[in-house]
Amino acid sequence: MNANNRRIVSFKIFPWQRTLQEWLSVDAPVLIYMAKSTIAALLALWIAMTLNMPDPRTAIFTVFIVMQPQSGLVFSKSYYRVLGTIAGVGMSLLIMGMFAQDPIWFIGFFALWIGFTTAMGLKYRNFQFYGFVLAGYTLCIVALPVIETPLQVFDIAVSRFSEVIIGIMCATVVSDVIFPRRLLDSLITREQERFHNVLSTLSDPDSIFAAFDEANPAVSRFSSGVVGLNATRVNSSFESGAGQKERQHYAHLNQEYMNLSTTFYSLKSIVQAIKKRERIEDLSALKSLYLPVVSVLKTLPETLLTPEDLNRIIRELLAVKNTIQVQLDLEYKRLYESMHSVGEDEFISAAYLIIRLLNELHNHCATYLSLLKHRLSGNASREISRVIQFSTHTDNVLVALAALRGSGVLLLTMIFWIWSGWPYATLTITLAVVIGLLLGTMPSPLDGVKDFFKGAVIALIVAAVYDFYIIPEYTSDLLTLSLLITPVLAFIGWMTTRPKLAIFTFGFVFMFMNQLALDPYYKIEPTKFMESSLAALIGILFGGLAYILVNFWSCSLTQKRVAKILRTQIVRLCDGALNVERSALESTGRDLIQQFSTQGRLNMRSSRLVYEWLLSTLEIGRAILTIRRSIQRLYSHYLHPSVDNAMELIKSYFETPTVSGRDQLLSILQKSLQELHSSPMPTEIGQRKRVEILIVELTLIRTVLINSETFPLLSEDSCN
Amino acid sequence: MQLDITLFGIQMPTLLLIFVMSAVVQILLDRMMSDAGIYNHVWHPGLFRTAVFVCLFTIPCLLIYR
Incomplete structure (x- = not known):
């Protein structure tokens, strides 16, 4: 007898059962x-x-x-x-x-x-x-x-x-x-819902490759709830029963979710840009790169996940990631030789984002599995030692x-x-x-x-x-x-x-x-x-x-303030301390946007814009940090002055954005990319990896800059 | 022990001091017990926690009122 039949029988015996349960x-x-x-x-x-x-x-x-x-x-x-x-x-x-x-x-x-x-x-x-x-x-x-x-x-x-x-x-x-x-119980349910939501969104290729669709709840839900869930986590720490370890797991899950959603949206907007340029073969190549991920996620059961399911998924994701990486390396080699139109840049960035998405998904699943195990048996499979601070910005x-x-x-x-x-x-x-x-x-x-x-x-x-x-x-x-x-x-x-x-x-x-x-x-x-x-x-x-x-706050003022704060963040990342973590960057940005969207009287269109700006800032900021870290560890004879130049220009462009500054920045980015491609690659693996990181991140910055037309130039007034 | 104590020139009941101190002890104890997972084996964690606090607070109170 299947579950459905059993339910029907039990309803016949206790006709009020459903009413009672609802009550x-x-x-x-x-x-x-x-x-x-x-x-x-x-x-x-x-x-x-x-x-x-x-x-x-x-x-x-x-x-x-x-x-x-x-x-x-x-x-x-x-x-x-x-x-x-x-x-x-x-x-x-x-x-x-x-x-x-x-x-x-x-x-x-x-x-x-x-x-x-x-x-x-x-x-x-x-x-x-x-x-x-x-x-x-x-x-x-x-x-x-x-x-x-x-x-x-x-x-x-x-x-x-x-x-x-x-x-x-x-x-x-x-x-x-x-x-x-207990608040902790609602935290667990919400975390479960969110995790299932992530998996189901990513298992549908359309959520990435179809156009932005406000009507698709799965996609719009992907971004929400970070700040609220963090508040729940903080408040639940006063309850009995939530150990330090469990709370750390939640903090990590929230952080990984933020990273995932940033990567997801960046990937989606780059895919849209590729679509706009009608580069069909790039699009189908990306789709074929992503398809193995879909086939892995499709095998998951709809309802309760067991640790065994998750374990299997994690193993399969790892395997998929390795095959995609090999496939991509071949693709890169072909592309590096024939550089550099904007379209190819976009393809490289999108492929890199797919890999990143996979990495982050893999991490997220592993943390979730560890939480499940911790709750079931008290033995977390993952040692979480790093304390994640949820930074805010007012x-x-x-x-x-x-x-x-x-x-x-x-x-x-x-x-x-x-x-x-x-x-x-x-x-x-x-x-x-x-x-x-x-x-x-x-x-x-x-x-x-x-x-x-x-x-x-x-x-x-x-x-x-x-x-x-x-x-x-x-x-x-x-x-x-x-x-x-x-x-x-x-x-x-x-x-x-x-x-x-x-x-x-x-x-x-x-x-x-x-x-x-x-x-x-x-x-x-x-x-x-x-x-x-x-x-x-x-x-x-x-x-x-x-x-x-005392209320002279308006939509356009909000937009200006947000843009200024985001720009200042990037400028600070260009020459500030290198020990800024991505988690701090992400949580600050999200908290900021949350605050402005409750206080700043934004309309639908401008809140969409502001969210796009946040994503560009997060993407560029993260790329700047990675580039600076790689430069620090690269031997001096592999360094190109044009890369330093590009970094300088990024900083001055975000300090005072002008149209000419944008053109100049884009051309210097192209020049430094060309130089990196044309010079011989280091033979040592570590150094080679770093040069590749430089190429990919610079390409990503260039793609984001080309695609984000309203930030930081504020060329469009969406408030009217 | 006296029923009143003087702190910075202000006279106050010793109970208050005991209350504050047992609250501090309770917070530390609570953190330790929840990290050790003791609450997972208790039927009603909230009641258990309250009971522990009542013990912590009343034992010194009984001692001074004897």
Whole structure:
């Protein structure tokens, strides 16, 4: 009986099985999460009330802020929340100790700190960003309420800090003990999906040899998810069970995947160029080079891969690589004799990229196999010793803008406070700062502000019902209070699981927890409630205003900035240190593009262009490093001055790109290639290899330069 | 042992110091155990981890409160 039949039979016996399975995988996690967050919040409330903390709502608010479906995220967020709170509390003590009597210095320092935290929030990734948000926010909630009575600052700092710690402890313990969902598991599934995706993309020759097709999901998916998966890996390191070794495997897989996708796209764009020139015989030669790879990958099973399958694939790939290499050497010999039209250059580059793709695929499979073995039996087949750092790059202009916005909105609300003399204006300041800090990294902050506002207004209505009707009417002790607020807490838990409602939920939680009567004794007054609500809503409006005013970022500006940063990278590679690793180059570039595509308002066409520029930069940058390394190890009598000249010209061309500079560079590249070809090859194998590397890499640079018409000259404005 | 200690002129409960120290020990221990693969043989790693922390924290607490 095959598997399908068996399934049908089992469905006949248990007709609800599929429904149950779907419920278990889709709905049950949401319910569990709701229960978990409610339990954690009530636990925090109970502890804070029992310990007589002055403001238990901070504890319960903290629970909802750090609570996430997966434990790894909770740990990571909590960790940075603690660090941020420590920094904020420390700064509050300092600032109140020094400048409580002096408004100008006080406001000046305050603005500097908020500007600094906003800027750093943009510069750092993952939840480190969150630590900075909290460092700014904590200063507001600790220093501002005691501005009239500065001597109380120590008490309030200690109690806020203790409440935050209570909230964090409750959230982390509950999320790790009750039905824990591990981030590591989702990391494994995503890595599996990605690996299968790589294999299936590469097993289809059309994915390389057909035209760029936005509709083919396999191809477009090939490039995505590098930055996100890295974030998941970083956050999962807080969970139990993920050994150092396993995490290193993931880092390596991510790195190899980046290399693979760069090579894949470079190969694809060169193949397109060959197609454009209608060199049919080159195309069919390349296809026949690639076909053995396809036939190896086609034999893989569609579903689960076993280590035996992978082992076989790795062996076969190695064999294929060797035969292709032999085939190519013969081809090269023929081509070297008849150089040098552009078309032949392109063929050599494409063939070289196929070999590189194979090498990288082989490596990727080997690492994946090692991970599989490590997970199955604890014995990794591959010794991974090199630690891979995921480098990031943040544009300083974006950071400076964020700092300007953060400080600006603080000064504006401070002026509002001084001008109105309203005691509740401190809440306006806090809200404006929170909006400035929290939504700065979003793709469209203004929409975020609107969502936040909606959430806040609805929370005010719910809080009013609780404060003036339900709590005074029906609560008599902690138990009844807990029972009565449970539905709202569960509702907040449910909202957190909807990604679309993220900012709305945040606004709701923030305002609800701010206004709910959760004090050790009931002390809510209608006037106070109305005034503080109004102050908070005005604060949100101020925050939104800042995003409207300080926002002169545009598509063409983004393109210019990206091009400049990429150019500077190449210039730096031409004369900087030689120990730059390809991994650093790749991860920096991808992180940069990710950031600009969320912040920089690029349209579809220009994000495609920017991605192409990134690929050219990565390709040229890597080639420059390889050439420089080869030159260093080559005996001096094999060196040609024209190669050095070419390198100099590359540098000056990327410093100040001009059309004449491009022509000059292309001709000197051709000249140095001719010289390398015409001089006799070294007889010693190592030296010979290095000269061949020089030829191939220079050819590749030339091909990339010829094909990339928009970078670095920026000859086309794709923003209109 | 005293129930309160003075650090930089600030009086605070000894519990706080014990808490911080046991947290540090816990982090180190956790790293060692996860590298050694102990968590793979434990039924509920999260519960185990919490229990280890409770032991680490309460043993010194019981000692000072005796």
